[in-house]
Amino acid sequence: MRSQQSWMNWLQEHKIPDEHRFYSATTSGSEVFEQVELNLQRRRSIGIIFLDIVGLTHIEQHYGAPVARRVLKTVTRSILQARPLLSVGRTLFVHNVGGDDFVLYYSLPSVGTLQGLDFLECLAEDLCTQVLSSVNRQLQGVLQEPLDLHRGWSILLASSELSLETLIYKGLKEARQMAKGNEDAKWTRQVWELREAIKEERFSIHYQPLVDMASGKIMGYEALSRGPSESSLQWSQGLADLAEKSNLLFPLERLLRQKAVQGTVNWPKDVRLFVNISPQVIQDPDFTPENLLQLVHSVGRDPGQIVFEITERQSIDDFRSFDKKLERFRNVGFQVAVDDAGAGYSSLQSIAEIIPDYIKIDMSLIHHIDTSVIKQAMAEIFVSFAKRLGIQIIAEGIETEAELRWLHRLGVDIGQGYFLGRPSPEKKALTGEAQRVLGELKQQKPADEMGTMMPVGELVEAFHGLAQNAPTHQALDFFQTNSNAFSLVIVDGMRPVGLLMRDKLYGQMVNKYGLALYGQRPVSLIMDRNPLIVDTAMRIDRVAHLATARQMQRLYDHIIVVNEEKVCVGVVSVRALLDQMTGLQIERALGANPLTGMPGNLQIKEDMERRCEAGQAFTVIYADLDHFKAFNDYYGFEQGDQAIKLTAQILSTAVQNQGCPDDFVGHIGGDDWIIVTTSSYQELCDRIVCEFDRRIGELYLERDRQAGYIDGRDRQGNPCRYPVMSISLSVVTGRFAHVSQIGEVAARVKKRAKQQPGSGYVVEEVKVLTLS
Numbered sequence: 001m002r003s004q005q006s007w008m009n010w011l012q013e014h015k016i017p018d019e020h021r022f023y024s025a026t027t028s029g030s031e032v033f034e035q036v037e038l039n040l041q042r043r044r045s046i047g048i049i050f051l052d053i054v055g056l057t058h059i060e061q062h063y064g065a066p067v068a069r070r071v072l073k074t075v076t077r078s079i080l081q082a083r084p085l086l087s088v089g090r091t092l093f094v095h096n097v098g099g100d101d102f103v104l105y106y107s108l109p110s111v112g113t114l115q116g117l118d119f120l121e122c123l124a125e126d127l128c129t130q131v132l133s134s135v136n137r138q139l140q141g142v143l144q145e146p147l148d149l150h151r152g153w154s155i156l157l158a159s160s161e162l163s164l165e166t167l168i169y170k171g172l173k174e175a176r177q178m179a180k181g182n183e184d185a186k187w188t189r190q191v192w193e194l195r196e197a198i199k200e201e202r203f204s205i206h207y208q209p210l211v212d213m214a215s216g217k218i219m220g221y222e223a224l225s226r227g228p229s230e231s232s233l234q235w236s237q238g239l240a241d242l243a244e245k246s247n248l249l250f251p252l253e254r255l256l257r258q259k260a261v262q263g264t265v266n267w268p269k270d271v272r273l274f275v276n277i278s279p280q281v282i283q284d285p286d287f288t289p290e291n292l293l294q295l296v297h298s299v300g301r302d303p304g305q306i307v308f309e310i311t312e313r314q315s316i317d318d319f320r321s322f323d324k325k326l327e328r329f330r331n332v333g334f335q336v337a338v339d340d341a342g343a344g345y346s347s348l349q350s351i352a353e354i355i356p357d358y359i360k361i362d363m364s365l366i367h368h369i370d371t372s373v374i375k376q377a378m379a380e381i382f383v384s385f386a387k388r389l390g391i392q393i394i395a396e397g398i399e400t401e402a403e404l405r406w407l408h409r410l411g412v413d414i415g416q417g418y419f420l421g422r423p424s425p426e427k428k429a430l431t432g433e434a435q436r437v438l439g440e441l442k443q444q445k446p447a448d449e450m451g452t453m454m455p456v457g458e459l460v461e462a463f464h465g466l467a468q469n470a471p472t473h474q475a476l477d478f479f480q481t482n483s484n485a486f487s488l489v490i491v492d493g494m495r496p497v498g499l500l501m502r503d504k505l506y507g508q509m510v511n512k513y514g515l516a517l518y519g520q521r522p523v524s525l526i527m528d529r530n531p532l533i534v535d536t537a538m539r540i541d542r543v544a545h546l547a548t549a550r551q552m553q554r555l556y557d558h559i560i561v562v563n564e565e566k567v568c569v570g571v572v573s574v575r576a577l578l579d580q581m582t583g584l585q586i587e588r589a590l591g592a593n594p595l596t597g598m599p600g601n602l603q604i605k606e607d608m609e610r611r612c613e614a615g616q617a618f619t620v621i622y623a624d625l626d627h628f629k630a631f632n633d634y635y636g637f638e639q640g641d642q643a644i645k646l647t648a649q650i651l652s653t654a655v656q657n658q659g660c661p662d663d664f665v666g667h668i669g670g671d672d673w674i675i676v677t678t679s680s681y682q683e684l685c686d687r688i689v690c691e692f693d694r695r696i697g698e699l700y701l702e703r704d705r706q707a708g709y710i711d712g713r714d715r716q717g718n719p720c721r722y723p724v725m726s727i728s729l730s731v732v733t734g735r736f737a738h739v740s741q742i743g744e745v746a747a748r749v750k751k752r753a754k755q756q757p758g759s760g761y762v763v764e765e766v767k768v769l770t771l772s
Contacts, residue, residue, distance in 0.1 A: 033164055033165070033168070035105065036105060036156065036168060037164055039107050040156065040157075040158040040164075040167075041158075045107075045108045045113070045116060045155055045156060045157050045158075046105055046106065046107060046108065046155065046156040046171075047106035047107075047120045047123075047153065047154075047156075048120075048153060048154045048155070048171050048172065049103070049106065049120060049123065049124045049127065049151065049152075049153045049175065050101070050102070050103055050150075050151065050152045050153065050154075050172065050175035050176050050178075050179045051079070051101070051102040051103075051104070051124075051127075051131075051149050051150070051151055051179070052100060052102075052150040052151075052176075052179050053071065053075055053100035053149060054147070054148040054149060054150055055148075056068060056071065056072065056099075056100040059071055059143070063142075067142060067143075070139075070142070071135075071139065071142075071147065072099075072100055074135050074138050075100070075102075075147070075149075076096065078130075078134040078135050078138075079094055079102055079104075079127075079131055080094060081134070082127060082130050082131060103172065103175070104127075106120070106123070108120075113155055113157070113192050113195075114189060114192060114193060114196070116155055117155060117192060120153040120154075120155070121153060123153075124151045124153050125151070128149050131149065132146070132147060132148065132149060135147050150179040150180060150181075151179055152174070152175040152176060152178030152179030152180070153175050153178065154172075154174035154175040154178070154188065155171070155192065156168065156171045174188065190233070190242055191246040191248075193233060194233060194239075194246065194248055194252070195246075197227055197228055197233055198248060198252055198255055201259075202227070202228045203225055203227055203255060203256060203259060204225075204226045204425060205223050205225060205226070205256070205259045205260050205263050205425070206223075206225075206226055206423035206424055206425055207221035207222070207223060207263070207423065207425070207428075208221060208222045208224055208416060208421060208422065208423040208424075209221055209420060209421040209427075209428070209429075209430060210272075210394060210414050210415070210416045211414065211415050211416070211420050211430060211434070212413070212414060213407070213413060213414060213415055213438075213441070214442070214537070214538075215442065215535075215537065216435070216438035216439060216441070216442045218430065219270075219271065219272060219414060220271055220272030220273065220414075221272075221273060221274065221427060222274040222276075222309065222416065222423075223256070223259075223263070223273060223274065223275050223276070224276075224423045225239070225256050225276075227239065239252075240252075240278060240311070244278070244280070249280060250280075250281065250284040250286070253277060253278065253284070253287075254284070254286055254287075256275075256276075257275055257277075257292075257295070260273060260275050261273065261275070261295050261296060261299055261301070262298075262299055264299055264301055264305075265299045265300065267301070267305075267427065269302075269305065269566065271305070271427075272305050272306070272307050273301075273305060273306050273307065274337060275306060275308055275309060276309045276311050276339070277308050277309065277310060277311070278310075278311055279310060279322060282325045282326065289328050289329050289331075289332050289334075292329065292334070293332060302333060303329075303332050303333030303334045304333040304334075306334050306335070307334075307335040307336065307357065307358060308326075308329065308335070308336050308337070309337045309339045309358075309360070310338050310339060310356070311339045311340065319354070322354075323353060323354055326354070330530075331530075332529070333529050333530045335356075335357040335358070336354065336356040337356050337357060337358035337359070337360055338354060338358070338359050338360065339360045340360065340362040341359050341360060341361050341362060341382060351385075351391075352389070355389060355391070357391065357392065358391065358392050358393075358394050359382060359386050360394040360395075360396050361379060361382055361393065361394065361396065362396070362397075363396050363397020363417070364397075365378055365379060366395050366396065366397045366398060366407070366417070367397060367399070367403075368403070369403055369406050369407065370400070370403055370406045371402075373657070376406070376410070376656070379395075379407070379410055380410060383410055387411070387542075387545050388545070390545040390547070390550070392413040393411075393412050393413050394412075394413065394414040394415070394416060395414070395415050395416065395417075396416040396417060397416070397417050398415050398417030398418075398420060399417055399418050399419050400419055401419065401433065401437050403417075403419070404420070404437055404438075404441075405437065405441065405660065405661045406661065408441045408661050409660075409661030409662075413542075419431065419434055420434045421434065441661065441662075454540055454580070455536060455537045455539060455540070456534055456539070456540050456543045456559075456572060456577070457536030457537065457561060457569070459540065459572045459576055459577065459580060460536070460561045460569055460570030460571065460572055461570055461571055461572065461573070461576070462570060463487070463489045463560075463568060463569075463570050463571045464478065464482070464485055464487070464488050464489065465488070465489045465491045465494075465568065466478070466488045466489070466491070466523060467490075467492075468490050468491065468492055468498065468522065468523065468524040468527070469522050469523075470522065470523050471519065471520050471521065471522065471523065472505075472519055472520070472521055472522070472523045472525070472526060473519040473520065474523070475488055475500055475505055475523050476509060476515075476519075479502045479505065479506075485502070486501065486502050486558065486573075487499060487500065487501050487502065487557070487558040487571055488500040488523075489560055489568055489571065490523060490527045491568060494567045494568060495562075495567060495568065496533055496560045496562065497524070497527075497529070498524060498527030498528055498531060499527060499531035499558065499560060500526070501558070505526070508526050528554070528557065531557065531558075531560055532547060532550065532554075532557070532559045532560065533559075533560045533561075533562055534546070534559060534560070534561055534562070535562060535563075535564070536561055536562070536563055536564075540577060540580055540581060541581060543559060543577060544577050544578065547574050548574075555574070556574050556575075558571040558572065558573055558574075559571060559572045559573075559574070559577070593667035593669065595641060595645065595667075596644065596645060596648040596667050598665060598666055598667035598673075599664070599665075599667070600666065600667060600668075601666075601669075603664075603666060604666035604668065604674055604676075607664045607666070608620070608676060608736075608739045608742060609739055611736075612736050612737060612738060612739060615735065616678070617678070617733075617734065617735045618676055618677065619676070619677050619678070619679075619681045619731060619732070619733035620674065620675070620676055620731075620733070621674065621676075621677065621681060621684070621685065621729050621731050621761075622672070622673075622730040622732075622746050622749075623647075623674070623675065623688070623727060623728070623729050623730075624671050624672045624673070624728055624750075625643070625647065625725050625726070625727055625728075626723075626725060626726040626727065626728055626759075627723060627724075627725050627726070628640070628643065628670075628671040628725060630710065630712040630720075630722035631643060631699075631710065631722070631725055633712060634711075634722075639699060642699055643671075643696070643699055643725065644670075644671060646695060646696070646699065647671070647673070647692065648667060650688060650691050650695065651665055651673055651675065651688060652665050653691070654684055654687045654688045655684065658679060658680075658683050658684045658687050659675075659677050659679045659684060660677065660679045662678060663675065663677040663678065663679060664676040681731050681733060681763070685729050685731065688727065688729065689727060689729070689759045692726075692727045692759055693726070693727075693758075696724060696726075697724060700724060708724060709722055709724065710722055723757075723758075726757075726758045726759040726760075727759045728750070728753040728754055728756070728759070728760065728761070728762075729753065729760070729761035729762075730746055730749040730753045730762055731749065731761050731764070732745045732746050732749055732763075732764055732766065733763065733764075733765050733766065734765060734766030735766075745766060748764070749762050749763075
């Protein structure tokens with residue numbers, strides 16, 4: 001900030017005629033308006049300095065009313081006598097607004113608002129120093145403590161939107177709030193900085209990619225705001241709170257929405273734009289479907305390509321009202337995401353009430369998720385919850401390869417974060433590292449889906465199409481002629497833009513005037529503009545979740561299936577989808593081990609065959625228990641089942657914590673398991689052996705645990721002592737041509753492993769095995 005002498009020199013260069021100066025301690029309200037209005041009409045901004053005597057009520061109570069009146073009179077006189085400081089050429093008048101409150105109105109030169117605020121701060125400090133020096137000298141011996149003044153300041157600018165009374169009231173309120181300590185100079189400066197930045201549209205938009213975890217392709221970009229460079233508004237942290245507190249949230253969000261959408265000109269049709277909005281924006285009169293459609297159409301985009309990302313900085317008190325207003329936007333095609341799930345006010349309740357199209361898991365749950373069992377469990381809850389509702393999960397804040405791999409394993413649909421791509425003014429591709437990892441993951445399937453979940457493209461039925469500009473009576477004629485047809489895909493060329501179901505069309509036409517109103521008009525007027533459209537590669541379980549999560553009136557509408565070029569290849573009925581899902585789930589349940597629920601022999605074989613066919617190098621770990629039969633005979637079948645379950649848990653947890661997303665754990669039967677992994681088998685085996693030896697003693701009686709053995713009989717019926725159970729791991733690693741070859745090597749390794757006392761593992765590495 002400038003020194004006072006520097007400000008004096010500056011003001012001398014910007015003097016105004018002396019006749020515009022006026023001093024009064026009893027200026028009336030009408031005189032205030034006249035003087036302020038005169039200067040604002042001349043395009044001069046007005047500075048306000050508010051002064052208030054600290055503790056005057058306390059002085060009156062402690063010293064009596066005469067002393068309080070003397071203090072007030074002395075302060076008034078000292079302020080009016082501060083002419084050398086105030087008469088630099090721009091003081092309009094001093095107004096005693098009542099009691100111990102004083103307001104100085106100052107005509108500022110035609111410079112920037114922020115420069116004017118700096119001057120007012122310096123002027124207020126120097127004025128108080130001069131006034132208090134004079135007052136405390138005159139009151140020496142009257143008061144025990146030196147007197148002090150509260151001070152605050154603000155600026156009035158000419159406005160065509162506000163009346164003069166409202167303008168002055170708002171300026172006085174800002175200055176008074178600062179004087180009373182409710183706001184500070186830094187905050188006031190930031191508010192004015194924000195006002196100017198909005199007025200001059202000095203915000204830019206950076207776009208950060210969101211990637212579909214299954215395909216590895218960019219499915220959208222989030223629009224992130226950036227304020228003027230080298231200013232306190234450059235980064236978005238705290239910007240919304242500042243805007244909300246200063247009643248600038250609506251104009252700020254309007255500007256950012258407009259810039260974000262305008263930056264999507266020439267984007268591909270299948271790339272979505274995620275735009276942040278606050279819940280309060282629903283109350284903005286400018287935030288209407290009509291205005292948003294006009295904005296979106298102006299850049300050649302459709303509402304279905306825009307996702308409103310609701311950032312919940314404050315709780316939503318009335319979900320019913322909020323959802324009702326939001327539904328107007330969804331009815332014309334806009335989509336909705338809930339941001340920061342797991343942080344702040346975002347909760348499962350708000351998600352369940354709004355039922356968004358996307359849920360974004362907060363980055364605090366994503367950071368180091370690969371090493372945190374708690375975060376993994378919490379993320380699993382969100383994924384499970386979302387799948388039941390047919391909502392897609394977005395994980396934001398992905399910064400490492402390990403985090404990306406774990407999130408893929410958990411079944412997260414969409415990823416976002418610096419590892420994938422940083423925000424940029426231009427629409428940029430994914431990082432090279434991200435493309436490499438996603439390419440690897442694209443070849444993999446989560447263990448619980450192998451061999452069970454087919455792509456929806458295998459269920460498509462032939463579709464009937466109709467151009468979007470065709471008259472509605474053609475659709476009616478088609479259904480009357482084709483009694484076995486239940487849907488029409490409305491297309492623009494070969495790309496679907498809507499859906500018309502037979503029953504919906506008849507419902508429209510049954511009206512007395514239905515045919516007359518719509519018969520000759522384009523079918524696009526009555527089609528469903530937001531049908532469920534999925535890619536041929538999407539898994540049928542995912543499609544089933546999306547289909548059953550639709551509104552009741554759309555529940556049985558056909559699902560449109562498109563290829564990579566977004567060309568329609570067919571439709572799928574909900575009945576066909578659910579029939580296939582039911583059959584696969586029965587097949588899967590029959591193949592699972594009934595005790596542990598783990599995949600059984602069929603899934604084990606399918607997994608290894610898939611890897612062999614792909615030429616993938618991998619490791620197979622056969623695990624079985626030593627002395628399990630003796631334990632089972634000694635303690636009984638129920639306790640034996642507990643040993644099986646404990647071992648299954650140890651194996652699953654070890655693979656989950658030490659393995660890779662594509663690793664697989666299966667239960668052959670009894671006390672035999674198999675692990676298929678591409679991770680470091682040494683770390684995995686060490687973890688299994690250590691955890692098994694630590695926990696297996698829990699299943700033994702104290703006396704047996706202390707003794708280290710139990711008494712039993714061998715296969716010939718002879719008495720024998722059996723040590724506490726141990727686990728043997730037979731490890732075969734390499735590249736194989738056929739599953740049978742793995743079994744041949746594993747049998748040899750297993751024999752060696754069983755000969756070793758206690759828990760441990762034996763490894764045989766195979767460079768290449770080919771078909772003989």
